[in-house]
Amino acid sequence: MKNLYKSILGFSFLFIAGCTQEAETNTTELPSVAVKVQKASGGEKTHYISASGQIEAIKSANISTRMMGYIQDIPVKTGQKVKKGDLLISISNTDLLAKKGQVEAGVLQAKAAYKNAEKDYERFQALFAKKSASQKELDDMTTRYEMAKAGLDAAREMENEVNAQFSYANIRAPFSGVVTNTFAKEGDMANPGMPLIGLEAPGKMEVAAMISEADIQNVHEGMKADVSLKSIGLTVEGVVSEVSLSAKNTGGQYVVKIDMEAPDSSIYAGMYANVQIHGSGSNAGDANxxxxxxxxxxxxxxxxxxxxxxxxxxxxxxxxxxxxxxxxDEVEVLSGLKPDETFIISAEGRLYNGVPVTF
Structure with a gap:
């Protein structure tokens, strides 16, 4: 019995020693990872408000007509440069020509009636002065004269209206620019208000960027911005020119327009752009x-x-x-790290909680 007791004690001692040795071995087996460390920097930095949008021409128009008719001719094509006053579209004006003839005939008739009434009016004035015509006869002639004059004025207004419609039939460029699109072709029926030609003035571009409600209060006219176009590898400077204060029709986003100060000739309307607006922190007191x-x-x-x-x-x-x-390339830490605290910026191996590191 005594020998059995000694054997159990010896076995227990060996078991504990083995476990201790195994634990020490496991501890020493953890390899250290070489890391690069840095201290967290404190203080306020320039706040960049990020947004995205599309390039737009500052001066652009979708040109339409105010009359109905078949498109007779489109002498321009997409990409063509035009000058102010150049013909863009001709609309068939056969019906208008017939109406013009009727109006011109009406003007001639009104002129004849007016001249006749004018002569009679002057004659009755002379007769009335000699007391050879009554007051009622003079009043009747005066009324006839005024009606003839009003009829002539109405005929001339109708003539002006027809002449104006001829200008709607021949649509001309309102400014010099480039044709960006043609929305119709010869033979189509043009309706009032229907876009027919897209026209843009080159050289003056802007970005229509969408700003979230969290940032819109920090955006103001005159702020500088960086406009980056990844598709052509170009970044240009810009200035905030317009700030919309309503997001009713833009899905909760606010439209901010940024004029590009020195647009490049390779920048075209419709390109996507990333915008960095130079601002300042919304809470200046939080700088420390x-x-x-x-x-x-x-x-x-x-x-x-x-x-x-x-x-x-x-x-x-x-x-x-x-x-x-x-x-x-820096991110603000609101909580979890204090200024001047050391953190790991990169490692040569896999990091996990508790792994030894060297730096």
Whole structure:
């Protein structure tokens, strides 16, 4: 019995020693990861309000007619340059020509009636002065004369209206520019208000960008902006020229227009652009509490965002953050990291909670 007791004690001692040795071995087996660290910077930075939009010509028009008729001729094509006053579209005016003949005949008839009434009026004035005509006869002749004059005026107004309709039949360029689109072809029926030709004045471009309700209060006319067009690898400067204060018809977004100060000849209307509006923080008093870190240091897991910091015994510790604005390649940290705290910006191996790091 005594020997059995000694055997159990010996076996237990060996088992505990083995476990201790195994734990020490596992601890020493964790390889360290070489990392690059940085301290979180504090202070307020220039706030860039990001948005996207499309390039538009500042001076553009969809030209239509005010009369109905068949399109007779379209002497221009898409991409063609035109000068102010150049003919864009001719609409058949056969019916208008017939109406013009009727109106001209009406004007001649009204002129003849007016001249006849004028002579009679002058004659009766002379007779009345000699007391050879009564007051009633003079009044009747005066009424006839005024009616003839009004009839002539109405005929001339009708003539002016017909002449104006002829200008609607021959549509001319209201300004010099480039034809961007033709919405109809020869033989089509043109209706009043229907777009027929798209025209834009080149050289003056703007961006119509959509701004969220969280940023619209920080956007004002005169602010500078950077307009980037990835499709052609170009970035130009711009200035905010218009700020809409209603999002009723734009799906909760606010339209901001940015004039491009020096547009390039390779920029065309309809191109997509990314806009960075130079602003300032909405809370100027928060400058001392602002913390900024490089975006490349962030760790994303689902909807969570964090950063690895240095813990006890130089171990990596993942800390979750609440982020805010973005400025270039840096992100504002609203909570989770204090100014001058050290965090890991990059690593040569895989990071996880508790892994030893060297820097």
């Amino acid at each position: 509490r602002s913390v900024w870190i490089p975006e490349e240091a962030l760790v994303h897991q689902g909807q969570l965002t964090g950063v690895y910091t240095i813990g006890n015994e130089n171990a990596a510790i993942l800390r979750w953050l609440r982020t805010g604005r973005s400025t270039g």
